[in-house]
Amino acid sequence: MKIRDDYTCPLEIVHDIIRGKWKTIILYQLKEGPKSLSQLEREIEGISQKMLLEQLAELKDFGLVQKKEFEGYPLHVEYSLTDRRGQKMVEAVSIMQMVGVDYMIENNMDDALINKGIVTREQIDKVRREQG
Amino acid sequence: MKIRDDYTCPLEIVHDIIRGKWKTIILYQLKEGPKSLSQLEREIEGISQKMLLEQLAELKDFGLVQKKEFEGYPLHVEYSLTDRRGQKMVEAVSIMQMVGVDYMIENNMDDALINKGIVTREQIDKVRREQG
DNA sequence: CCGTATCCGATCCGATACTG
DNA sequence: CAGTATCGGATCGGATACGG
Numbered sequence: 016m017k018i019r020d021d022y023t024c025p026l027e028i029v030h031d032i033i034r035g036k037w038k039t040i041i042l043y044q045l046k047e048g049p050k051s052l053s054q055l056e057r058e059i060e061g062i063s064q065k066m067l068l069e070q071l072a073e074l075k076d077f078g079l080v081q082k083k084e085f086e087g088y089p090l091h092v093e094y095s096l097t098d099r100r101g102q103k104m105v106e107a108v109s110i111m112q113m114v115g116v117d118y119m120i121e122n123n124m125d126d127a128l129i130n131k132g133i134v135t136r137e138q139i140d141k142v143r144r145e146q147g
Numbered sequence: 148m149k150i151r152d153d154y155t156c157p158l159e160i161v162h163d164i165i166r167g168k169w170k171t172i173i174l175y176q177l178k179e180g181p182k183s184l185s186q187l188e189r190e191i192e193g194i195s196q197k198m199l200l201e202q203l204a205e206l207k208d209f210g211l212v213q214k215k216e217f218e219g220y221p222l223h224v225e226y227s228l229t230d231r232r233g234q235k236m237v238e239a240v241s242i243m244q245m246v247g248v249d250y251m252i253e254n255n256m257d258d259a260l261i262n263k264g265i266v267t268r269e270q271i272d273k274v275r276r277e278q279g
Numbered sequence: 280c281c282g283t284a285t286c287c288g289a290t291c292c293g294a295t296a297c298t299g
Numbered sequence: 300c301a302g303t304a305t306c307g308g309a310t311c312g313g314a315t316a317c318g319g
Contacts, residue, residue, distance in 0.1 A: 016291085023259045025247025026171050026240070033243070034166045036292070039158050052301060063293060068302065078250060090299090090300045099278075100246050107242035108158070111165070114236050115157025118210060127155045148311085168312070184281060195313060200282065222280045222319085 018076055032077050037062055037070045039108050042096070045080065046105050049095035079104050121146065150208055164209050169194055169202050171240050174228070177212065178237050181227035211236050253278070 016035055022028040032038060037059065044050065044058055056067055071094055074080035079101040085091040096102055119128055120142055128134050148167055154160040164170065169191065176182065176190055188199055203226055206212035211233040217223040228234055251260055252274055260266050 020254075022247075022251065022256060023263065024172070025244050025251055025260070025265065026175055027247070028250060029243040029247040030165075030168070030171045033162075033171075034168070034291095036162075036166070039162045039165075040156070043158055064302080065294085065304095066292065069292090078253070079246075084301095088300085090302095092301070100249055103242060103249070104246050107239040107246070110235060110239035110242070111161040112157050114211075114232050114239070115154075115159070115161040117232055117235070118160060119154065119157055121210070122152075124154060128157070131155065133157065166311095196282085197284095197314085198312065201312090216281095220280085222282095224281070 016073055018073070028077075032073065032079070035070050035073060037066055038074060039111065041067070041070055041074065042079065042101070042105050042108050043112065045094060045096050045101070046109070049083070049093040051091060051093060055094065074101075117142075148205055150205070160209075164205065164211070167202050167205060169198055170206060171243065173199070173202055173206065174211065174233070174237050174240050175244065177226060177228050177233070178241070181215070181225040183223060183225060187226065206233075249274075 016031060018028070018031065040059055040062075041055065044055060050058075052064075052067065052071075055071075056062065056064055059067070071080060071082070075082060077100075078097055080094055081097050081101070083093045083095070085093070096105060116128060116134060119125070120134075120139055125136075125139050128139070129136060148163060150160070150163065172191055172194075173187065176187060182190075184196075184199065184203075187203075188194065188196060191199070203212060203214070207214060209232070210229055212226055213229050213233075215225045215227070217225070228237060248260060248266060251257070252266075252271055257268075257271050260271070261268060
């Protein structure tokens with residue numbers, strides 16, 4: 016994915032960014048704070064190093080993620096959300112997360128949610144009562 | 148794009164939905180209210196009927212969009228956001244829109260924004276002063 | 280006006296091998 | 300640990316034609 020330079024609609028460009036397979040998950044992981052490449056690689060199940068690096072580079076180009084490199088060996092870098100756009104974008108991602116939870120509850124995928132500690136049985140029951 | 152049935156992470160599924168080329172724009176258009184197919188086709192520049200129908204079907208499968216069919220000729224249908232998930236998702240899309248605007252302003256793509264009536268010169272100047 | 284089917288090039292992404 | 304390069308299959312999306 017290459018960021019063009021002739022966008023006429025803001026959504027177009029954001030969408031070009033978000034469509035990569037791993038971007039939302041990466042942003043969501045970085046919500047917890049700065050992380051190293053290997054850390055992200057461990058925490059994001061199924062991602063390859065190549066993909067991770069590619070997606071991070073694009074997020075950086077778009078000003079959602081910034082990179083800090085430390086001197087010395089072993090090499091160490093830290094990726095984190097940018098103050099303005101990165102943080103803002105994570106707000107959107109967080110809402111999308113809620114929408115996903117809603118869908119999973121409605122379609123009886125509760126177990127996966129509970130196993131991952133994303134919600135508790137009690138919260139699901141509450142939502143169920145509200146939905147009817 | 149097919150919605151799987153073995154998701155373990157809410158973001159995964161939302162991302163599967165959002166990655167299609169036109170979904171965010173369709174959702175954003177529907178924010179204004181129910182619209183017919185042909186109306187959407189006219190308003191979304193560059194989209195083909197095939198794509199529009201495909202994406203609408205997926206949005207419907209995921210419970211973001213609902214469809215209402217009217218009797219008689221000429222045929223008429225109305226697509227609209229669903230009350231809970233559709234409306235919620237558009238909140239996320241709106242935030243993404245803001246992020247896109249931010250990017251375009253920072254990268255001197257003001258003209259496109261102003262031409263489309265998305266923001267005014269004054270608003271941009273204000274943002275510029277805040278950003279420095 | 281609304282919807283389905285097919286064909287085909289563009290792109291995405293995973294695996295793998297290699298460098299500083 | 301962090302990053303680059305390449306290759307090939309899978310998927311996506313545009314064009315086009317056809318049907319209710």
